[in-house]
Amino acid sequence: MGKVEVHTRLLAPGSVDYRKLKYVVIGARYQDAWIFVRHHERITWEMPAGHIEPGESTDRAAERELFEEAGATCPALQPVADYQVTAGETTGYGRLYYAVVHELTRQLEFETDEILLSADLPKSLTYPEVQTLLFRRVMEHERAEKQN
Numbered sequence: 001m002g003k004v005e006v007h008t009r010l011l012a013p014g015s016v017d018y019r020k021l022k023y024v025v026i027g028a029r030y031q032d033a034w035i036f037v038r039h040h041e042r043i044t045w046e047m048p049a050g051h052i053e054p055g056e057s058t059d060r061a062a063e064r065e066l067f068e069e070a071g072a073t074c075p076a077l078q079p080v081a082d083y084q085v086t087a088g089e090t091t092g093y094g095r096l097y098y099a100v101v102h103e104l105t106r107q108l109e110f111e112t113d114e115i116l117l118s119a120d121l122p123k124s125l126t127y128p129e130v131q132t133l134l135f136r137r138v139m140e141h142e143r144a145e146k147q148n
Contacts, residue, residue, distance in 0.1 A: 004088040006129040010137055013079040016093045023094030024062040025049040025131075027080070027138025028072055030101040033117035034135075037069045040113040044126040047135065048072070049094075062097045069112045071105035080141045085130055096134050098141050 026048045028035040036045040050065035052058060059077060066072045077097045085092050104115070116122060125131045 006127075007086045008130045008133045009084045009086075010096075010133065011082040011084060013081055013095065016082040016084070016095075018058065020093045021052060021058055021082070021095055022092050023049060023051060024058055024065055024097060025083075025094060025134055026062050026066050026077065026097045026099050027135060027141075028066060028070065028074070028099040028101050029142065030072065030104055030117060033119060034121075035070050035072060035101065035104075036116040036118055036122055037112045038114040038116070039111050039126070041111070042126055044124045045116055045122040046126040046131060047138075058095045062095070062099075066099060066101070070101075070115055072099070072101040073103050073105075074099040074101050076100075078141070078145075081134075081137050083130075083134065096137060098138050098145075 028048055035048060037048055038045055048066050048069040052061040062077050066074060077099045079095055080098050081096045083094050083096055121132060121135050
């Protein structure tokens with residue numbers, strides 16, 4: 001069986017109907033490093049992310065996932081983009097956030113085995129096609145924030 005082609009498209013934040021959104025991804029900055037997590041069933045890295053629970057807002061899902069996966073708290077998350085991922089014949093939608101984390105509890109609960117603080121995107125990514133594009137977009141957002 002051949003590899004499934006994955007296509008990711010960035011969209012303006014808030015442009016996707018919230019009922020279609022299934023995921024949140026958070027580009028989280030702690031001090032001078034980006035936060036990446038390693039799921040206990042994988043050997044690869046990813047940005048903190050997860051599913052939006054039924055009845056949960058995207059903002060609340062992003063706060064929850066950031067805490068559950070990285071033990072991180074953030075007073076304000078900023079929506080950066082909505083995105084569309086098509087893998088084969090399946091399409092899903094999510095919202096990308098930027099967060100400046102003030103505190104890491106270092107309590108790893110749920111499915112995270114390890115946290116990596118890195119100046120750049122790790123080489124070994126769980127979803128390289130998606131994560132690379134989302135990470136670049138978060139970095140652009142951060143640069144624009146610093147210029148303002």
